[in-house]
Amino acid sequence: MHSENKKDSISLAKAGAIWTFLGYGGSQLIRLISNLLLAWLLFPGAFGLMALINVLMQGLQMFSDIGLGPSIIRNPRGEDSSFLNTAWTIQIIRGFLLWLVACLISVPFADFYSSTDPLSGSLVTLLPVAALVAVISGFNSTGVFLLNRQMNLKLVTALEIIPQAVSALVMVIWAVLSPSVWALVVGNLAGSLTKLGLSHLLNPGPPNRLGLYRDSFSDLFHFGKWIFLSTLVTFLASNLDRLMLGKSMSLDELGVYSIALTFARMGIHIADRLSSTVIFPLLSRLQSNPQRVVLACLRSRHPILWISGVGCVSFSAFAPLFFGQLYDSRYAGAGFIAQWLALYVWSNILNISMDRIVLALGNSKQLFTANLIKTSTLPMSLIGFKYFGIPGFIALMSLSNLAAHIYLVKCLPFEQGKVLVQGLWFTLGMLIYALPLLIYFRETDLIADPLRYLLYLLAGLTPLAAIGFLQVLRSLQKRKPESDSE
Numbered sequence: 001m002h003s004e005n006k007k008d009s010i011s012l013a014k015a016g017a018i019w020t021f022l023g024y025g026g027s028q029l030i031r032l033i034s035n036l037l038l039a040w041l042l043f044p045g046a047f048g049l050m051a052l053i054n055v056l057m058q059g060l061q062m063f064s065d066i067g068l069g070p071s072i073i074r075n076p077r078g079e080d081s082s083f084l085n086t087a088w089t090i091q092i093i094r095g096f097l098l099w100l101v102a103c104l105i106s107v108p109f110a111d112f113y114s115s116t117d118p119l120s121g122s123l124v125t126l127l128p129v130a131a132l133v134a135v136i137s138g139f140n141s142t143g144v145f146l147l148n149r150q151m152n153l154k155l156v157t158a159l160e161i162i163p164q165a166v167s168a169l170v171m172v173i174w175a176v177l178s179p180s181v182w183a184l185v186v187g188n189l190a191g192s193l194t195k196l197g198l199s200h201l202l203n204p205g206p207p208n209r210l211g212l213y214r215d216s217f218s219d220l221f222h223f224g225k226w227i228f229l230s231t232l233v234t235f236l237a238s239n240l241d242r243l244m245l246g247k248s249m250s251l252d253e254l255g256v257y258s259i260a261l262t263f264a265r266m267g268i269h270i271a272d273r274l275s276s277t278v279i280f281p282l283l284s285r286l287q288s289n290p291q292r293v294v295l296a297c298l299r300s301r302h303p304i305l306w307i308s309g310v311g312c313v314s315f316s317a318f319a320p321l322f323f324g325q326l327y328d329s330r331y332a333g334a335g336f337i338a339q340w341l342a343l344y345v346w347s348n349i350l351n352i353s354m355d356r357i358v359l360a361l362g363n364s365k366q367l368f369t370a371n372l373i374k375t376s377t378l379p380m381s382l383i384g385f386k387y388f389g390i391p392g393f394i395a396l397m398s399l400s401n402l403a404a405h406i407y408l409v410k411c412l413p414f415e416q417g418k419v420l421v422q423g424l425w426f427t428l429g430m431l432i433y434a435l436p437l438l439i440y441f442r443e444t445d446l447i448a449d450p451l452r453y454l455l456y457l458l459a460g461l462t463p464l465a466a467i468g469f470l471q472v473l474r475s476l477q478k479r480k481p482e483s484d485s486e
Contacts, residue, residue, distance in 0.1 A: 026157075027160060027161060030164050035259070038175055039259065041176060042184075044252040045251040045252050045255055046179075046180065047254075047259055048252060048254035049120065050185075050258070051255065051257075052113060052254075053184075067364065068087045068142075068145065069148070072084065072149060073148055073284055074287065074362070077219065079205060081209075083213070083216040085216075086212055086220060087216070087220060090217075091138050092138040092210075098131070099128075099131045102131030103127075105127075106124050106127035109123055110124045116248075120246075122181070126181065136192040140196055141199035142203070148276070150204060152204065158198070158202070170183075170190040171183050174186055233368065233371040237371055237375045237378060248382070256333050257337055260333075260334035264316075264337075264338045264344075264345055267346065267348075272352050274304050274307075275352050275356050279301075283296060287360050287361060290361055293360050294412055297357050297419075301354055301419075301422065306471045308349045309346070309349075310468040312346050313342070313430055313433060313437075314465070317438060320336070339438065340395070343395065343398045344397050344401070347397075347399075347402055350402070351405050354419055355367055358412075361413070367408075373407055374404040375400075381400070437460045437461075441456070
């Protein structure tokens with residue numbers, strides 16, 4: 001019986017990984033095409049302004065969850081109608097409250113940044129409209145989380161790709177007709193409305209109804225209180241860089257930084273998707289045995305680090321060519337910034353690839369503390385910016401992630417050394433491989449000959465990609481039995 005369950009888990013993990021990559025590939029293709037078109041249609045300051053808006057919008061989207069998703073995925077009562085209806089009702093209330101908060105802070109938020117760039121004054125009208133995403137997301141069906149719980153990654157992927165495609169289409173059409181930051185705002189609203197409709201259409205559970213049940217509320221609050229606080233500090237940790245830089249540079253400069261960050265974070269997106277949709281549901285099934293949870297994560301983390309590491313090295317090498325050839329001269333500096341951002345991305349991946357262990361074991365307070373460590377040390381990045389510019393800022397941002405990673409490793413009930421060594425070996429290996437490659441391309445003038453630059457890059461990166469592919473394939477084919485002695 002145990003062998004059959006294990007085979008089922010392996011099959012689910014493989015199918016989940018395949019759909020995750022298909023979804024991620026489609027998502028990045030949509031992101032690339034829409035971003036390229038919008039970069040030509042809009043001015044850099046529009047992206048800088050949208051970067052500040054996104055800080056609030058992304059925060060609102062994260063806050064509208066308040067741990068409801070992980071609670072539904074890991075709780076034994078996660079498919080009960082009373083539990084789901086309580087979660088849905090809380091989610092709706094939270095959405096309206098967050099929109100009200102956004103309206104209240106729109107004026108001081110705009111005043112704070114308008115002293116650096118007068119264009120920021122338009123945030124007074126933009127933010128209340130953009131914040132409607134929180135209200136819309138609050139009505140999303142709990143089926144979004146049930147699909148993850150049941151590991152139906154095919155429909156999970158559809159729920160991500162279709163709204164993103166609708167959002168991108170609306171943005172581009174609006175930008176053609178009226179080239180302003182409103183194109184980005186309205187596009188996000190269109191994507192949110194699309195996801196709302198699909199979430200109810202594809203809901204595999206009972207239809208959601210308003211209702212609060214005391215025992216369900218107690219379960220959700222007990223697990224979710226630390227998740228809520230954790231999302232608060234996670235939001236700050238993920239977006240504080242743009243909040244700080246928005247006060248230290250012009251909107252045009254912030255726009256170039258944001259464009260670079262959008263593509264440099266590809267590694268974070270894929271690691272987070274794999275961890276949330278594949279690793280976390282599997283670990284939640286083993287939550288009664290902490291040692292097996294850690295060992296399962298160690299095995300699952302191996303291919304994630306390979307995939308993400310190859311992605312970080314590849315994009316950091318391709319960045320100058322990518323931005324130099326596909327974007328106009330206004331965005332030329334994004335290539336250099338993206339290369340440094342690869343360090344920040346990798347430090348994030350070290351956390352993302354193992355922080356689901358503490359969630360699967362129900363220790364959401366530890367995840368909150370780790371994010372608090374990261375957020376509280378992040379302002380030191382301004383010291384790096386003052387003396388070394390963007391490279392110094394990004395280097396100290398990466399150190400804040402490493403501090404949180406060390407704390408999370410110390411919180412593990414078993415195999416702390418193995419998790420730490422695993423991350424260390426991958427970090428050293430990627431640095432040893434990437435640094436000579438990047439130094440060589442920086443010291444030669446190959447960028448003036450794009451075709452030769454591309455051929456050299458492919459020659460330099462192919463061995464790493466081939467090794468990574470073989471390692472991932474080997475990891476997926478392993479059939480090591482989880483100990484039956486427990």
